[in-house]
Amino acid sequence: MNINCTAELAEMRPLLRRFVTDQLEPLSRQIDATGVVAPQAMARLREQGYLGMRLSPEWGGGGLDLSTYCLVMEEVARSHRAYTLMLDTTSGLTPIAIERHGTDAQKRKYLAQLASGEWLASFALTEPDAGSDAAALSTRAVKVAGGWKIDGLKHYISAAHRAQVLMVLAVTDPALRARGGITAFLVDKGMPGMSVDRVDKTIGSDPIELGEVRFDACFVPDEAVLGQLGQGFAIAMGSLTSGRMGVSAACIGVADRLIELGVQYAKDRVTFGQPLSQRQSIQWMLADSATELAHARTMAYEVMRRLDAGEDVGSGPSMVKLFCSEMVGRVADRVVQIFGGSGLIRGVPVERFYRDVRHYRVGEGSSEIQRMMIARALFEA
Numbered sequence: 001m002n003i004n005c006t007a008e009l010a011e012m013r014p015l016l017r018r019f020v021t022d023q024l025e026p027l028s029r030q031i032d033a034t035g036v037v038a039p040q041a042m043a044r045l046r047e048q049g050y051l052g053m054r055l056s057p058e059w060g061g062g063g064l065d066l067s068t069y070c071l072v073m074e075e076v077a078r079s080h081r082a083y084t085l086m087l088d089t090t091s092g093l094t095p096i097a098i099e100r101h102g103t104d105a106q107k108r109k110y111l112a113q114l115a116s117g118e119w120l121a122s123f124a125l126t127e128p129d130a131g132s133d134a135a136a137l138s139t140r141a142v143k144v145a146g147g148w149k150i151d152g153l154k155h156y157i158s159a160a161h162r163a164q165v166l167m168v169l170a171v172t173d174p175a176l177r178a179r180g181g182i183t184a185f186l187v188d189k190g191m192p193g194m195s196v197d198r199v200d201k202t203i204g205s206d207p208i209e210l211g212e213v214r215f216d217a218c219f220v221p222d223e224a225v226l227g228q229l230g231q232g233f234a235i236a237m238g239s240l241t242s243g244r245m246g247v248s249a250a251c252i253g254v255a256d257r258l259i260e261l262g263v264q265y266a267k268d269r270v271t272f273g274q275p276l277s278q279r280q281s282i283q284w285m286l287a288d289s290a291t292e293l294a295h296a297r298t299m300a301y302e303v304m305r306r307l308d309a310g311e312d313v314g315s316g317p318s319m320v321k322l323f324c325s326e327m328v329g330r331v332a333d334r335v336v337q338i339f340g341g342s343g344l345i346r347g348v349p350v351e352r353f354y355r356d357v358r359h360y361r362v363g364e365g366s367s368e369i370q371r372m373m374i375a376r377a378l379f380e381a
């Protein structure tokens, strides 16, 4: 069953698929062999206009809506998780927040560089004692002459060591905290007092790296405040809504590719004189996966379309993120099972997808936190 968001997106998909297969897939094999993303990957995404896609054309962006961004996310995710990070750091959480809430000077300073992929942006919310309970953050910004002095520690920040700018959430009024006492700051790489102390590797593929960022009396000028003073938490939560749709799209893309790989392997692999594809237990694993994927697509495309139309979707993004991230985990598990021993060998894509998709149930709000938000909406209704 072919489920697409809109007729225009259905038309875009084959071209996008060809680009990913011809231009990115060979580089994905290189990433797995070397652990490093070749600069051509960024260059190829830039040439196609896929970096900064959601930013205005005024800044060199594509001015595209969320549904189109998610289609590209879905298709690049079929090849490698590293490409989804490139889209996010040039057109995701922080770039979108700058476009929505930045001053003209901030937009001029950052957006063209982000849209071209010259610069990357990170989103620094999580701290050792503030993960799911993000409002519990303790990074503090205190007013001083001409600016702010930031002290605190952020961790698990995607690409922090590669980013030229970080959107940092800090407490500016401890009495108000998430109700008007948290502010977003744009902190440039190399500001005195800011350092990336450690870079953690994850269970996922090598290019997925998380930085620990320390702020030690780090001075930023008044112009570094993003949006209204005290509105940082709302700005961050606004970005996370579309971020969750991007994550969901990546889950859909990976599940689609995994099913394709599983079907092909089941046709090719012969045991006891017959291809695996003839075995009902194998067929059912793929049938369940395809059914769940269709469900994920239907739900995700509907919520994306309504977000693009400016409609209130309530806890829709949480439902989509919860379902898609758990769905791709089940699909990856089944497909690795179909591959048998070969699904566990490094260098085989299903093995890498299996490890990479584990992030999706934790990052940008874990499954438990999505359930909490869905339940909260039910009880508040």
Ligand SMILES: Cc1cc2nc3c(=O)[nH]c(=O)nc-3n(C[C@H](O)[C@H](O)[C@H](O)COP(=O)(O)OP(=O)(O)OC[C@H]3O[C@@H](n4cnc5c(N)ncnc54)[C@H](O)[C@@H]3O)c2cc1C
Pocket (backbone or CB within 6 Å): 122, 123, 124, 125, 126, 128, 130, 131, 132, 133, 155, 156, 157, 158, 159, 202, 208, 210, 359, 362, 363, 364, 365, 366, 367, 368, 369, 372
């Ligand atoms: C790959 C990856 C990339 C990331 N990138 C970024 C980034 O760029 N920027 C950023 O700011 N952060 C980032 N993070 C951090 C991520 O957002 C946090 O890890 C996540 O929010 C969970 O926080 P925690 O790790 O502190 O877990 P905790 O909050 O300690 O939670 C531990 C477990 O308890 C559960 N739990 C917590 N509270 C409750 C509750 N009330 N009820 C039931 N269960 C609960 C959680 O779901 C989880 O299973 C990233 C994480 C990963 C894995």
